[in-house]
Amino acid sequence: MTTWRPDVLGDGYEQLELPLGTDPDGEGEISATLVRYQPTSTELPDRAVLYVHGFTDYFFQQHLAEHFAARGYRFFALDLRKCGRSRAPGHTPHFVTDLSYYDLELDEALRVVRSEVGGGVLLAAHSTGGLVLPLWLDRLGRRPGGTAAAGIRGLVLNSPWFDLQGPSYLRNVGTALIDLVGRIAPRAMIPLPKPDTYGRSLQRDGWRYDLDWKPLTGFPIRFGWLRAVRRGHAALHRGLDIGVPSLILRSGASRSAPRYDSTIDTVDAVLDVRQIARWAGCLGDRTTIVPIGGARHDVFLSTPGPLAEAFRELDLWLAWLDGAAEADESAGSGSAADASADNTVSVLQRTMGEHA
Template sequence: MPDRPEPARGAWRPDVLGPDFEARTLPLPGGAEATLVRHVPSTPDGLGDDPARVAVLYVHGFADYFFHPHVAAGLADRGYAFYGIDLRGHGRAWDAQVAAGGDPNQVRDIAVYAQDLDAAAAAIRAAGHERLVVLGHSTGGLVAPLWAAARPGRADALVLNSPWVEVNKSLAARLASVALVETLGAFAPRAVVSRLDVDYARALHRSYGGEWDFEPAWKPHEPFAVHAAWARSVMRSQRRLARGLHLEIPVLVLASDRSSTDEHLTTDSVLDVAHMRDRAPRVGTDVTFREIPGGAHDLALSPGPARELYLATVLDWLDARVP
């Protein structure tokens, strides 16, 4: 784990990303904790600054955390306040969950992340921002619309970056997976049903020739066990989304233009973009779908010019749809 200051519950403290970022602990029901990160130049300091009208909250994916300062800076340059959350058991909030006997990166039911987003939204609204946009990536792109559907009025718009709307397997394999995790999830919730493929994470990291320098303990470079109960809750959530969420707020869904198994930097090598294209209209009544040619699974970590196109597409959409 990286060296970082001792946490002070509820107080902003220096963050691992450097002087432009601060973090604070978000106490959650049952003694759990998440971590809220803010981009200091774009957020109010409590000393008389007028807060930006619109704030964006970034929600990461599975076995991941917020380490995207270029995204924060890009949004700030267009007048948006930026926050990120490390959900319970992830990244900056890893230690608290493990110390309490939980598993890193996983919970029995991802519906509990609604509590994390509730706490983050409350903190952001308390800072004086009038509008809240939630930007979810991958698993965060599944959690965010389900939360918005369950909590009408808390988000004013959603941006979904390669949302995990379906398991990336054939129909027959998906059906077999559902049967397996439904059984094991009930009787052996910590049974290992698969392992996270780490080739994509390695391809991104500088130590393997990529562009990005992130903490390998928080975005693993080694195969990571996936437990039955967690997998069951993800699949149930995906089926819930597939039935239709009927959100009435504006939603932007973005994906690469291609999927593959081994072109990690210029295609989505984790998920199937066809699933995203198919499911996007089921999120709500006002959904825009955009493909980013040459985009990676996390479009924000794509090589240029795909990365720049992704950020420009998000910013132009926000300017037009979230006044």
């Protein structure tokens, strides 16, 4: 039985617990939490967005849900096991030793969303979620019917984590060490600096969230978790086939700093955007990557100018996705190839004209 209850975000937001059974990493019973935004409406759209957060994160970006709703999408977000709403006493925050473990809650969340909506589902993710979702889609594509049978229309990635930032030796010798220690002592913490610069930047700009679920200095990084991430990176770098078009939004520049200053408001202070650009082509299918000048690591938590630009680029891509679907349907109805091509051109011209 599906029982939704009020969510911490208030009016219009509800949550549903997704029981997952016993944790394969040995931390007892676990669950994930599906959140939906359902404003008062006499008619609900027949398509949806399913959003997945990153590390030291959970869903709280109400303006993102409301933006998609205004464009004709039902909005759902998933707090993964041991994250945000889904974390229980005794759970190590965000800890998994294999990213494929997330398939369980992703499959179940997709099932619930499709049962409520009936139409296609657009996936969206931020940071580590932007690695988790492509890996899941690649595995999903090998099942009977692939992503098409699953009803997935496209993928929007917001500053996805595609490689390990820092000096090159960390990606070579460091990865070998991570692999070794991650197998022997998976919960051992990696001794790393814990700057609060990114968190301070978000708070100074007025973004508010639960500091127990998203602490300013982040949760500790553990060898077993980072080993799982590096194995995910390796799979991505070998090339994936996600089966759907994707949009990747990222900042125009990266910078780290030991303490906050105003320049942190206009850069990705977490990931190296050059790595995002380098590995974007490994997703397969059609990929559109757009740098947003002045954006933060979470592009949709940027200052007003870059945030508006990010939403504009998102809307352009959504319009293109709708146009491409129209063209595909026209081609599949028996139209001649040249008529299909003319239809595609007219759709794109109309799309660009609307956003000029």
